[in-house]
Amino acid sequence: MKKLNVLPTSIAAIQWVFFIFANTIVVPVSIGAAFDLSAADISMMLRSSLILTGAACVLQGLWGHRYPLLEGHSGLSWGLLLNFSASASALGMDLQTIGGGIATGILASAICMIAVGVFGLSAWVKKVFTPMVMSVYLFLLSAQLIFIFFTGMLKITPAGTLDVPVSLLSIGVVLLVVILKIKGKGAISNFSILIGIAAGWIVYRMIFPADTLFSAGDHSFSLFPLGTPNLEWGIVLATFVTGMINMSNTITSVQAAARLYREEPAEKSYNRSFSLTGLYTAVGSVFGLVPYAPFTSTIGFLESTRIFDRAPFLIGGALFSLLGLIPAAGSFLATMPITIGNAVLFAAYLQLFGTALQSIQGIVFNSNTIFRIALPMLAGISLMTIDPKIFSEMPIYIQPFLSNGFIMGVLLSIVLERSVKWERYDESALSEK
Template sequence: MKAVKAFPAGVAAVQWVFFIFANTIVVPVSIGMAFDLSAAEVAMTLRSSLIFTGIACVLQGLWGHRYPLMEGHSGLMWGLLLNLSASASALGMDFQTIGGGIASGILASGALMLIVGLFGLAKWVTKIFTPMVMSVYLFLLSVQLIFIFFTGMLKLTPAGTVNVPVSLLSVGIVLLVTVLKIKGKGAVSNFSILIGIVTGWGIYSLLFPADTALTASSHSFSFFPLGAPNLQWGIILTTFIAGVLNMSNTIASIQAAARLFKEEPAADRFNRSLSLTGLYTAAAAFLGLVPYAPFTSTIGFLESTRILDRIPFLIGGALFSVLGLIPAAGSFFATMPVTVGNAVLFVAYLQLFGTALQSIQGTLFNSDTIFRIALPVLAGISLMTVDPAIFSQLPIYIQPLLSNGLIMGVLLSIVLELSVKWEQYNKAGLHEK
């Protein structure tokens, strides 16, 4: 009986490795390209990301929030860093200067997060990030992630058009994983993510040449590859504000996990998790990595696989760190086609939209209170879809904030929740009926 139980746990751990890998590999590579790092520096940040992400997951699972929630590079901060790097020419700064300002902002936000966690101030954070703010965050995060993964699974040619064969394979993988998830039973449904990755990777390798340009080979190590900390206050402020808002990831993730496990999360879970994430965030600045946060989107993965046991998660996190310690293993996994990973994640994160819908169940809206969620969500989506160049006439230091739909949507929701007494409008709506 023990051997039977060990096998599914081992397979589930492998599935966790693939899930964490698919969510991690693209981030350091894209940041390295955006900041014009050398191949050796990209390889360094890639291996650092593999090692550190696995350790971060294990520590959160054992001591932090103690849920099977991936701790990885924050999507909010990832988008911000890409936006700032794209603004280099407009700012009249080189990448190292911008990267140094980002490092300063990340260190400051990490220190604040650590203080909040160590001094038990998470309850004050939850008063700002109310359930409605978290609902707005979940809706916008699901939209942002789907945009990223949908774009990522459609391979483009050098001319900027769709590579039809590769893109059709991605669509096929989406259909395969969806059918396995909906129609499959037992292990087939639970391991649909793993089956999709392995099958898609195998077919891709047979039909198209594998991309092996980036490897995890050995190289020299250095701190602050993006740039040494400096006092570029505009960039520091922008990064710091985003870092503070990044705490919403912790609140939303723990609350969503608690609902999934049908329990009420204790305050110390928030405090311990914020303490660890604060440390991870500060370390990310030294290593040139995108700051960390618990992945709310992991809820979609858990709902897809229906494997809620914490042991496979801990084993998967430990194995993931090993990948960074073994150059050959890192090199092998670095050949996984990005389009395959994005196609599988596209299906996995459709569940996140369901989590967002569940977060507002039981809330009644009328013609007045609908603004409570519709305004920040739709305004945020609108900002996601417009060209950031339309803000070029505004001060350059606020352009990255205004063009980030997720940040602005959450900020707008916070303002609405703090400034409007929505209960009186609920009563008025009931009275009209």
């Protein structure tokens, strides 16, 4: 039995706690604010998120796919919910009606995900999300996350201008983490993420007035805070389809982790992971939480830290759940400057782009086959940069899709892979003509 090295394991577990926290806290708070919820409801959502996210990580690590992969709120679904809240007036609905439709769609997709796991249908899912679709997914995911984190680390004043001192500190934190990763030796390189968070947090509090991202407030619980489930079919359908696309997170994450560990994942690993993710998503929807998914972006974190043991991850997940049960602990971590958290994540997820590049190694493109990756990827990125309001005149059923570059890019890739026989257009096939 492998001996546990207590000190490095403990430090690595703490680093996992901060990494999970930086990826988690903004999501329930931003959703609560977008849907105009009370401080008590946002507090409940935050605590629920802490408890459930930590438990999700531990269960996946012990029984699911069994890799140290953060199981957190899906960035794809997070963006969809924010888009819905911003489009309430254009859709002619109040926020509670939209939230109820979202809850129905999430529950429906969660049930399907559980069914995929229970009945062993992961092979069918992998046929849809082919390696090329997964490559497009990884490129779009890295672009979407970098957009989010880059915007988040640059503080904007109420007047709409850049807060230069705070933003410069964020850039300094990015450079610190990157330099420690490249130039650091041993533990310095492995714990560059934790060092970046701690150093940035301390300097921020020394230079700038203390401001808290969120105050814990009341500790009561309420069910379906976003809205009681209903049958607003446009909202339900868009949320359900997004949930189905969200399944690609599991395929991509498990495959990427397996490559990192130089092994081949068993089919049951996918099935167990789907079952657990569907369960967390269903339970989380009751508390207004964004659907869950294994984070492919965790691969960037693992490659940055070079700590591949499961023990720190499992301990970190358990500690994270404990934060939700101790209001004072959660409130303390909520004082972490959000710009610092985003800066560290920006630096950590630069590695994800490398993972995307590795996914297409060995594939040779020519002037014809380049369209299979360039078209969905660049079209998706283009849609990410367009104001969603321009689609307000489109039918309500397709607005959520057209305004989401990630969804459209992945869907376009799936269509191209299913409808075009790309092997006919590679160099060897062309030379035979």
